[in-house]
Amino acid sequence: MATRMNKTDVVIVGFGWAGAIMAKELTEAGLRVVALERGPARDTQPDGAYPKVLDELTYNIRKKLFQDLSRETVTIRHGLGDTALPYRQLGAFLPGDGVGGAGLHWSGVHFRVDPVELRLRSHYEERYGKGFLPEGMTIQDFGVSYEELEPHFDFAEKVFGTSGTAWSVKGKVVGADKGGNPFAPDRSNDFPLPAQMRPVSAQRFGKAAAELGYHPYDLPSANASGPYSNPYGCQMGPCNFCGYCSGYVCYNYSKASPNVNVLPALRQSPLFELRTQAHVLQVDLSADRRTATGVAYVDAQGREVEQPADIVILSAFQFHNVRLMLLSGIGEPYDPASGQGTVGRNFAYQNMATIKAFFSGEMHANPFIGAGGNGIAIDDFNADNFDHGPAGFVGGSPMWVNQAGVKPISGIALPEGVPGWGSAWKQAVAEYYTHTVSMDAHGAHMSYRDNYLSLDPTYRDAHGRPLLRMTLDWKDNDIRMTRFMAEKMRAVAQAMGPKALRVYVKNFGDRFDTTSYQTTHLNGGAIMGTDRTTSAINRYLQSWDVHNVFVPGASAFPQGLGYNPTGLVAALTYWSAKAIRERYLAKPGPLA
């Protein structure tokens, strides 16, 4: 017999960036908000306390902050005819767990979006013709424009305390020769903080890129370059490049997180309650299935609890949002055979190539010096900043040196041919570790008819419910794109003057490798759009089918981006919250 809680105005499922932003916006609107987080309470103290957090084995290697797969994971298969098997160990991607979610363990690269990527299908059809997209590619437009989102990008940067160099503000170029990105869209305001310092390896990359005629710029970083107080009154300290960023809780209050940048303000509100170790099983629907009545969850003791609410926000990690919709019967599950249904459609990832450049002893990369969001990048091959016609593929890629702090268990790359152990290995790690520069081509990943999410027929979670099943593999378009990008990046790397290079790039025929970390930038499955037959949620992130359910997160992206997703997740969440505050509360019902 489930325990029934008092009804609340809003219940939020998952307390990462999207959940925290929604909670702040909706308590400001006077609504009572209950946030349910399935993981433990986490905060700078005690989880990021110095010096205990500076422990690579516990954090990066045993992966303390990430999802507990023993209770729930996903299954993965490459193709429709395959049997999916469980993702038993964390490898290719690292979903978060606990208060702050992935926003606690992320690096802090804080981009906006290239406007072209918000209307990717329309743009390609206009510039290259309808026949240019390969068979089976299902990219589409987000249904919201950069101009509509700009105020929300601006505000999110102020909340995150983002450091960067603007190219243009209100149409006026301010960042030429200063580290601004000439391909970046116009802004209503400068970054709240100037760009972070440039590590030696990033300086080298920028110099080489400029020599080749490219346009290096400072990566926008949600690691504070100076002392900062955000609009919520939350304070950040200057990042000291400690190198313990991605995979760690920042000990220094320098990396933006829901915990540092939003939660201290939310705690002041009597309208807000956060319950941890509350694992939501499903959204409960009314008899006509047109509205949600609340959610059912299991608490820390294992009791089933009902939490009635007028509005349900699904703001768990990308694939958990999709799974909760499938388990709850919100929307029609996608069927790749017929193309019918929307929930699970357009699952996409990231398409990375990496180069390690090994230098002689005179060049000191000192890779232990790092900040997760800092670096120097070029956008000359991102989005549609170059002619894709002769290149013959869809998608773009920024390239960068993003020195986030390379540590010795996980991070020592060596030139090809060096043995993995023995004295020769020892000699090589001693010779190369402090003289190695790592760079990435962080390619966008497109969506395809048969890359999708569904419920697994065999494997179950600790509560006996079906795991989510990923069907995902690389297509020729993806391989062509990443190989093109790797060659462009190789030229930059060569211009840096290394002794040797090692290029990590996919080959034609390579399958999706679940064991090798790429990024945690998973997209789609509950995508936004303007046509209810091809999207699960409308342009306000509202379920087409159950109007009091909103689903913010990268699950809303119809395809992957060249940029890191968090900035767009935050802006879309503010955009959705504005629609709830200004329109939905006055007249609950479909907003589109």
Add this chain to the structure above:
Amino acid sequence: MPDDPSFTSRRRFLQWSAVAVPALAAAGAPASGQAPPADYRPAFFSASEWAFLRAAAARLIPADALGPGALEAGVPEFIDRQMATPWAEGRLWYMQGPFVPDAPPTLGWQMRLTPRDVYRLGIAAADGWTQDRHGRVFAELDAAAQDGVLQAFESGKARFEQVPAAIFFAMLLGNVREGFFSDPVHGGNRGLAGWKLIGFPGARADFMDWVERDVAYPLPPVSLSGQRG
């Protein structure tokens, strides 16, 4: 014979030791991770398993002219202590069946075995395989023969019955590196040997003054307990 590399190596190693030992003593030698290697009594590994582990660690990261190896750095103790963690019992992994161990490697770990199982079955198989071919267990072979055996495990040329040799080897090598490079709080990296080898400053974690400078970082590593290398 001064030109003999082994002589030079040994001499350098002794020089290193002479420097390192007073530093260890000065640090106050906290109980965790600072006992001399020979004094540690394994909790998980049997005597024969322990002999294998020590011998294999000594070949995977050998003591040489560059300084101490895995054995001197306490790596076997690190691995033994790891065997008492939830990781070693497979409790960080999804371990519900059905299991399909012959799945493509791109789909990752699909065996029922935990790390404790892999060591228990793997070391027995490794010593059995070595006994069959060399008439002695691994720890009793000379260094060159041990390297040859490890190469057979690494490449999978050695066939084990219950756990694939290459999987056993990969776990062993991974754990040896972890023990060599992790903070000494976990029992390995004694004297911060791994960090000194490569120039990793450990838990210093503040590089404000060094970000933009193309120079060698001058300060020695420091551990979570405040030990300096």
